[in-house]
Amino acid sequence: MENPTTPSLGSVPEKPTIDGLEAAWVPRWNEKNVYGFDATATRDQVFSIDTPPPTVSGSLHIGHVFSYTHADAIARFQRMRGRKVFYPMGWDDNGLPTERRVENFFGVRCDPSLPYDPSFEPPAKPGDQKISISRKNFVELCQRLTATDEEVFKELWQRLGLSVDWKLEYSTISAHAQEVSQRAFLNMLQRGEVYSSEAPTLWDVDFRTAVSQAELEDRERPGAYHRVRFERSDGIGGIDIETTRPELLPSCVALVAHPDDARYQPLFGTTVRTPLFQVEVPVVAHELADPEKGSGIAMICTFGDTTDVTWWRELRLPTRALIGRDGRFLPSADFGGDQWPCADVAAANENYAQLAGKSANQARTAIVELLTTSGALIGEPRPITHPVKFYEKGDRPLEIVTSRQWFVATMPHREALLARGEELNWHPDFMKHRFKSWVEGLNGDWCISRQRYFGVPFPVWYRIDGDGIINFDEPIVAEAASLPIDPSSDCPPGFAEPQRGQAGGFIGDPDVMDTWATSSLTPQIAGHWGTDLFERVFPMDLRPQAHEIIRTWLFSTVVRSHLEFNSLPFTNAAISGWILDPDRKKMSKSVGNVVTPMGLLDTHGSDAVRYWAASGRPGTDTAFDEAQMKIGRRLAIKVLNASKFALGRLEGAPIPGVDAITQPLDRDMVAALGQLIDETTKAFEQYDYARALERTEQFFWAFCDDYIELVKIRAYRTESPAETASARASLALALSVLQRLLAPFLPFVTEEVWSWWHADSVHLAEWPTRDELGTAGDPNGSYEAVRDALAAVRREKTTSKVSMRAEVELVTVTNDAATIERLRRAEEDLKDAGAVRTVAYVEGAANYVVTLAPPAES
RNA sequence: GGGCGCUUAGCUCAGUUGGUUAGAGCGCAGCCUUCACACGGCUGAGGCCGAGGGUUCGAGUCCCCCAGCGCCCA
Incomplete structure (x- = not known):
């Protein structure tokens, strides 16, 4: 290595401190564009990162700091290795979390039927009663709030020292992101990969929107098995079924048992009558029926759960849906209609009247009463605890409601997607199983439409025929050049605004895209798909993210890239673990709220917090541990002091080159340094930043405690120039290497100490290589023997x-x-x-x- | 029910193709008012590597089985 500089330590403070380094260096990095992406770089020179765009309406918690630090360490390593690092930052502002926050923050509610009020201003303080405003007003408030959120997030990220190129900032609600989303959607539509269909869909009755399988979670809830007797149509006896949802009895379309179940085999093909409603339903066989569960025979209703949907579809059963979009039973049922044979319509209607308008819970109480009175309820309901499907952000169990939704056809591509999962380099490797089991467990196409307001609209309209019937099968698509559009305010080609909603006219698609339908396009959004830039960064080199969103973000991105480009969207996925409470439980909200990231950065310093984060091995859940941050702080202070001291020994005369390293002790230390370079480089190449840190840290402390102590006098001694030169050259070399090896982890303190003897940023310095050691390294055992x-x-x-x-x-x-x-x-x-x-x-x-x-x- | 991961010192964790007396930090105890660092330094005491079985000259490391914890999927 060349050391042309004679250290001039005029800029070294008498009492150096790590406090205030963030405030000193962040602006300088921005001014000097240290992390700027070189947009002229060719693909092979680039290292591109598909940064997770955080949901801005949530607050950043310590888990974010944790995983973003991991990605940043890798970004810094690649940059020092000479790659042109494409490291953007995005904000995910779409979706329910933002809507909810806007509703609460401003005290408003969206009513799409209202006209836009350009002069609307929300009250200074939200009132008890929410003010109804138009969709456009609502979206404006969403954008206003997310803009301020984004500023807060950006400040934290900069303070943490993320080496993001802020000129590449994007947000998922921006016009650009909307344009990309709509274009990608239209491409899929053209290729037949997306379709709309009126179908049973998982439905949140409070948010009144469809949700997708990826957004489900099971929650253990108390329930009860109700044993209900169906009379056989031939009059010889009855069949007892068990159900946790007796209120769905009027929606019953069949009974089902396992084909091999000897108890029920004789009944397959026969019919029974539902109690109370006297509807004749067949007894059918299907392998999904569990002989062990209850009496081994179940009622199929349209629709109690996703298994009902499967049975309904595969056995071609009629539809008798009775739960509305608000989660309440419809006002009436068509007993005796074409699809609904009924032996006693009057009785059925009378009984149904007890359910109409009620929620599921209320209806359950009512029907239990009716069943008890009629004698069809056998015994007492048997309390159980069972998993119930919820929307992850919802408070009431999901219902299944038939509605028109847009779907991406994922099911035909399952095998190909599994192959993509194998093709991807996972770090750590075992995380691939999460992807695999998710894809294998898919039970339907991906529903991407949401009946919400703040999101990317579908760029399509529908013709209304002369009779006022909407033709959903042949949507009018937006012209590519016009994107992004909002079909609720923009007019389709060939129509005029007065024709909106009129017979012979058109109507815009009312829905918005699922948040994942947009964020699955982050490579296209950040990389400006369609421009020259995209070719330089895609497929991305790295997708860093936490494991909880493998089934959502990672999966959906793979889907979109597979369909659009027939490739993976990124070649490596580095999966971070979770932050746990010190007692090893999942980090609780209370702790997370008390310990804010900014507070931690204030208390311990950014380098210290980063040190803690980088100590967490890839994919491993890590305990929140302030003690570890104190150790990081100590390390940063040591870097400061040791650098000051070592540079003080080097001051005043030119630093000799590596050829001057002649003494066995020095040569052995340099040999160990070479080994350290090999090890940390290899670790980083495998995305194991934690190992790189651990090894470097260990070497560094020994270097401070022993090597510096051993040579500090020799480095000053004038009577033996060769020995002195060897000490000085070795000290300078090791110091330089160690400062650079630590730079990805402790960007602030390393930049500070580097600046004492270099003009340029350490973060643009070359990652250490064995080459710069020349022939100075010689593993002769002296270092260890003397220590x-x-x-x-x-x-x-x-x-x-x-x-x-x-x-x-x-x-x-x-x-x-x-x-x-x-x-x-x-x-x-x-x-x-x-x-x-x-x-x-x-x-x-x-x-x-x-x-x-x-x-x-x- | 299927799968993945974890279980090593009081605590948090390393331990990369199996190789001599198992490592670090924190904490603890003691010492050192040291001229880079008291936001420090030095030294020390702590472990039959979750249980059982197997392979091997040799197992924390490989195989089988069991238990506990956590997570993913159904």
């Missing part, structure tokens, strides 16, 4: 309760010949570091006898 002897001297001083500066009269080293030779060649260093006067050597089993000098007369 061992020094430890023996220190041990004696400690047990004798004297200062480390106390003089030692004699050290008698007993050891094998080779070790003795190593020590002999570094004897002066040992004497310097241990204040030793004489060293004697004896061959034999390893032992040190340290004789302290009598205390000096004072």
Whole structure:
């Protein structure tokens, strides 16, 4: 390595401190465009990162700091290796979380039927009663709030030291992101990969929107098995079924048992009558029926759960849906209609009247009463606890409601998607199983439409025929050049605004896209799909993210890229773990709210918090541990002090090159340094930042505690120029290498100390290589042998309760010949570091006898 | 029910193709008012590597089985 500089330490503070380094360096990095992407770089020179866009309406928690630090360490490593790093930051502002926050923050509610009010201003303080506003007004408030959220997030990210190129900032609600979303949607439509259909869909009755399988979660809820008797149509006996949802009895379309179930085999093909409603339903066979569950025979209703939907579809059963979009039973049912044969319509309607307008819970109470009275309820309901499907952000169990939705046809591509999962490099590798089991468990196409307001609209309209019937099958698509459009305010080609909603006219698609339908396009959005830039960054090199969104973000991105480009969207996925409470439980809200990321950065310093984060191994859940941050802080301070001291030894004269490294101790230390470079480089190449940090840290402390101590006097000594030069060259080399190896983890303190002897940023310096060591490295065992002897001297001083500066009269080293030779060649260093006067050597089993000098007369 | 991961010192964790007396940090104890660092330094005491079985000259490391914890999927 060349060291043309003569350190001039005029800029080194007398008492250096790590406090305030963030405030000093963030603006300078911005000014000097240290992290700017070189948009002229060719694809092979680029390292591109598909940064997760955080949901801005949520607050950033410590888990974000954790995983974003991991990605940043990798970005910094790649940048120092000479790659042109494409590291954007996006904001995910679409979707329900933002809507909810806007409703609460401003005290408003969206009513799409209202006209836009350009002069609307929300009240200074939200009132008890929410104000209804138009969709456009609502969206404006969403944008206003997310804009301020984004500023707060950006400040935190900069403070944390993320080496993002802020010129590449994007948001998922921007016109650009909308344009990309709509274009990608239209491409899929053209290729037949997306379709709309009136079908049973998972439905949240509070948000009144469809949700997708990826947004489900099971929650254990109390319920009860109700044993209900159906009378056989032939009049010879009844069949008892068990159900947790007796209120769906009027929606019953069949009974089902396993085809191999001998108890029910004779009944397949026969019919039974539902109690209370006297509807004749068949007894059918299907393998999904569980003989172990309840009485082994179940009622199929349209629709109680997703299994009902499967049975309904595969067995071609009629539809008798009775739950509305508000989760309440419809006002009436068509008993006796074409699809609804009924032996006693009057009784059925009378009983149904007890359910009409009620919620599921209320209806359950009512029907249990009716069943009890009629004698069809056998025994008492048996309480159980069972998993119930919820929308992850919802408070009431999901219903299944038939509605028109847009779907991406994922099911035909399952095998191909599984192959994509295999093709992707997962870090750690075992995370691939999450993807695999998710794809294998898919039970339907991906529903991407949401009946919400704040999101990307579908760029289509529908013709209304002369009779006022909407033709959903042949949507009018927006012209590519016009994107992005909002079909609720923009007019389709060939129509005029007055024709909206009129017979013979058109109507816009009312829905918005699922948030994942947009964020699955982050490579296209960030990389400006369609421009020259995209070719330079796609497929991305790295997707860093947490494991909880493998089934959503990672999966959906793979789907979109597979369909659009027939490739993976990124070649590597680095999956971060979760932050757990110190008691190993999932981080609780209460703790997360008390311990804000910004507060931690204030208390410990950004480098310290990053140190804690980078200590968490890839994919491993990590305990929230402020003690670890204190250790990181200590390391940062040590970097500061050790650098100051070492540079002080180098001051005043040119630093010799590596050819000057001639002393065995120095050459052995440099050999170890070379090994460290190999190890950390390899670890980083495998995305194992934690190992790189651990090894570097370990080396660094030994370097400070032992090597600097051993050579600090020699580096000053003038009577033996070669030995002095060797010490000075080695110190400079090791210091330079260590500062650079630590730079991805401790960007602030390393930049500070680097600036004391370099003009350019350490973050643009070259990642250390063995080449720069020249032939200086020579693994000869001296470093370890001398450290061992020094430890023996220190041990004696400690047990004798004297200062480390106390003089030692004699050290008698007993050891094998080779070790003795190593020590002999570094004897002066040992004497310097241990204040030793004489060293004697004896061959034999390893032992040190340290004789302290009598205390000096004072 | 299927799958994945974890179980090593009081705590948090390393331990990369199996190789001599198992490592680090924190904490703890003791010492050192040291001229880079008291936001420090030095030294030390702590472990039959979750249980059982197997392969091997040799197992924390490989195989089988069991248990506990966590997560993913159904």
